[in-house]
Amino acid sequence: MVKSNGVGFLWGSATSAYQVEGGNIWSDWHFWEKQRGLEQCGQAVRHYEKFAEDFTLAKQLGQNAHRFSMEWARIETAPGQISQSEIEHYRQVIKTLKSLNLKICLTLHHFTLPQWLANQGGWENNQAIEYFKRYVQLVVKEFGSDIDLWVTINEPLVLATEGYLYGHWPPQIKSYRRMIKVVNNLAQAHQEAYKIIHEALPQARVGLAHNFFSLEPYRRWFILDEWATIRADNFWNKWLMKLTTGSHDFIGVNYYFHQRVLFSFNWSRGFVAFADPKKLNKEISSLGWEVYPSGLGEVLLTIWQRYHLPLYVTENGIDAQSEAQRASFITRSVAAVKQAQKQGAEVKGYFYWSLLDNFEWDKGYQPKFGLIEVDRKTFVRTPRESARVYAEICSDKI
Numbered sequence: 001m002v003k004s005n006g007v008g009f010l011w012g013s014a015t016s017a018y019q020v021e022g023g024n025i026w027s028d029w030h031f032w033e034k035q036r037g038l039e040q041c042g043q044a045v046r047h048y049e050k051f052a053e054d055f056t057l058a059k060q061l062g063q064n065a066h067r068f069s070m071e072w073a074r075i076e077t078a079p080g081q082i083s084q085s086e087i088e089h090y091r092q093v094i095k096t097l098k099s100l101n102l103k104i105c106l107t108l109h110h111f112t113l114p115q116w117l118a119n120q121g122g123w124e125n126n127q128a129i130e131y132f133k134r135y136v137q138l139v140v141k142e143f144g145s146d147i148d149l150w151v152t153i154n155e156p157l158v159l160a161t162e163g164y165l166y167g168h169w170p171p172q173i174k175s176y177r178r179m180i181k182v183v184n185n186l187a188q189a190h191q192e193a194y195k196i197i198h199e200a201l202p203q204a205r206v207g208l209a210h211n212f213f214s215l216e217p218y219r220r221w222f223i224l225d226e227w228a229t230i231r232a233d234n235f236w237n238k239w240l241m242k243l244t245t246g247s248h249d250f251i252g253v254n255y256y257f258h259q260r261v262l263f264s265f266n267w268s269r270g271f272v273a274f275a276d277p278k279k280l281n282k283e284i285s286s287l288g289w290e291v292y293p294s295g296l297g298e299v300l301l302t303i304w305q306r307y308h309l310p311l312y313v314t315e316n317g318i319d320a321q322s323e324a325q326r327a328s329f330i331t332r333s334v335a336a337v338k339q340a341q342k343q344g345a346e347v348k349g350y351f352y353w354s355l356l357d358n359f360e361w362d363k364g365y366q367p368k369f370g371l372i373e374v375d376r377k378t379f380v381r382t383p384r385e386s387a388r389v390y391a392e393i394c395s396d397k398i
């Protein structure tokens, strides 16, 4: 396994604030769930109180790094109004990670917005970029030197399409034009954050986490499926990277989807459709997503060949049907990473999604992505069998 900068390969797992902390009453998701009468995030998994226990478990499970996000909505509860107690909270979080000798990968923005900003149009409003810059400056000032890897924004394209094209997530808009505006603003926000972090910390390693797809034509003999695959690649894999050219010290790769692409028209997807893996009798997760670990290696190699930048797998995980499936998924995914390394890709870390079972957005608490199971009534944590399998991989000094 290739070693990175004397730090070694990062083996970790990831979480995001809203999905695990609990008690977040300031974010757009909180308001939206209430308004819509949906399953509420509520206490999440009480990571806000239990973070030390959770990080200790991660350490005991052989991990040497952790990816988490700060909740902007908690820190800035009204425009310009900073909560010192929340700053102190995150100081404790960071101190605890450091005391356990876990490298820190910090995400600045993972889907949720302060409600006051959502009220002003969220990422559709150019002013959001200015607000984001101010928040980033604050985080850099408070915690800058403690962070090993910076992820500015998590999955900008997922945020934009779910919220502004498919209308599944807040603010539930269905408009191609408005989605494009949001993507452009998110890309600019990333670039501004990149500059701010580097001005203060020239040695910082800054990137974003992008949801890359592994793609193949559904019917290899059909030229229009080939064409649709190229279009899907342009949209899902290349577009955001192009908009943010020059502001990546590394690329954060979130990998979940292998899609078999077919030519067919749909207003929100254009001429691109994805075949249903269930109907094709492929291995699937509980969510019905195709399980295709070798796609991770293919994606890593392609990105490496396109950009020649260091790569971190910032997310890769499964809502598994069984522990055997999760363990096998992890083993096969790591093998794919190693294969990509052998072929020349500079991959420097792998973060399983997720450390804990958590709130899976519009799908609520049903999906179970965690290495650690969390009892929904008692909040007791129990590492799963797959966590032990991953621990063996993490401690393997290759």
Ligand code: IFM
Pocket (backbone or CB within 6 Å): 016, 019, 155, 254, 256, 315, 353, 360
């Ligand atoms: O839970 C999400 C996470 O917030 C972003 N990436 C994908 C995960 C699984 O859907």
